[in-house]
Amino acid sequence: MxxxxxxxxxxxxxxxxxxxxxxxxxxxxxxxxxxxxxxxxxxxxxxxxxxxxxxxxxxxxxxxxxxxxxxxxxxxxxxxxxMPDGKTPHPSNSRATIFDDPDAWFGFEQEYFLYQDGVPLGFPQGGGFPPPQGEYYTGVGYKNVGAIAREIVDTHLELCLAAGINHEGINAEVAKGQWEFQIFGKGSRTAADQVWMARYIMLRLCEKYEVDVNWHCKPLGKDVDWNGSGMHSNFSTKHMREVGGKAYFEALMEAFDKYKNEHIAVYGPDNHLRLTGLHETQSIDKFNYGIANRGASVRVPHSFVNNDYKGYLEDRRPNSQGDPYKIASRILQTIATVPTK
Missing domain, CATH: 3.10.20.70 (Glutamine synthetase, N-terminal domain)
Incomplete structure (x- = not known):
């Protein structure tokens, strides 16, 4: 023992x-x-x-x-x-009552900022901004990504893989001090469990570097020309992967448009600061979709269209603070309203 x-x-x-x-x-x-x-x-x-x-x-x-x-x-x-009886889910328990489908696949792209002493890593300590966005995304070199951040994200990747989390990749993001990791899972509960655990591992890891993780979707404010943070949510069901079809896809997008307000309600707080129509976003009160369009509400991959409208889609509206349990559940609830025959 x-x-x-x-x-x-x-x-x-x-x-x-x-x-x-x-x-x-x-x-x-x-x-x-x-x-x-x-x-x-x-x-x-x-x-x-x-x-x-x-x-x-x-x-x-x-x-x-x-x-x-x-x-x-x-x-x-x-x-x-x-609750104290050990059987009744607590009102704060967002996992217990979500819509789940073991055959639904989710890929969450978690963006976040690393902060130290109140500013993103790499920002001047005395105020102001570093050089504008451009070279930071997938950047290499100290002037673009620094030293501490690279060590943190590489260590986080190793710890997630050792934990059995289906961590699929990392990259430096568009803004200075901004990063992303990707988690894939089958079933909404399984996928969301792994996102939350990956978040926990990142938070705990950063303690020893005296670095904070800022999950806010627009930490630098809406009035500056810097990207916010999303949690783009890639999704597919068995029907989408194996049957699909243009007619089904168009009906699905009609449903996403119909329930756009219900989606926004659970896609993370303060999303109005991020979904402005700028910085590769669609306005929060509108819905659209487009092939390979990063400014659409739902991005449709070329691979989806070229495969007779079969495969996965990417909802770009969820933000970095969103609860993946609620996000996955809302996506599945909307999909369930579309007949498959």
């Missing part, structure tokens, strides 16, 4: 953006624990905006487990928050 360090991780009750929380317990196991071996665990919900002090008990229900490569005999345990 070995003592395992289990980091229980959950989303708190803060709005409009939940924070990740974590605490560690020690349990003995013969080998790396399976999900069904992990016990529920209580916490003080009054300190996380999930309960009142006079009745503060909440429960953590393990729903996914990942190896933690930063420690010996350690695991990262993604949890849902439950």
């Amino acid at each position: 070995a003592k395992y360090k289990l980091e229980y991780i959950w989303l708190d009750g803060y709005e409009p953006v939940a924070n990740l929380r974590g605490k560690t317990q020690i349990k003995e196991f013969n080998a790396f624990p399976k999900l069904e071996e992990l016990p529920m665990w209580g916490f003080d919900g009054s300190s996380t905006r999930q309960a009142e002090g006079r009745n503060s008990d909440c429960m953590l229900k393990p729903v996914a487990v990942f190896p933690d490569a930063t420690k010996t005999n350690a695991a990262l345990v993604m949890c849902e928050v439950m």
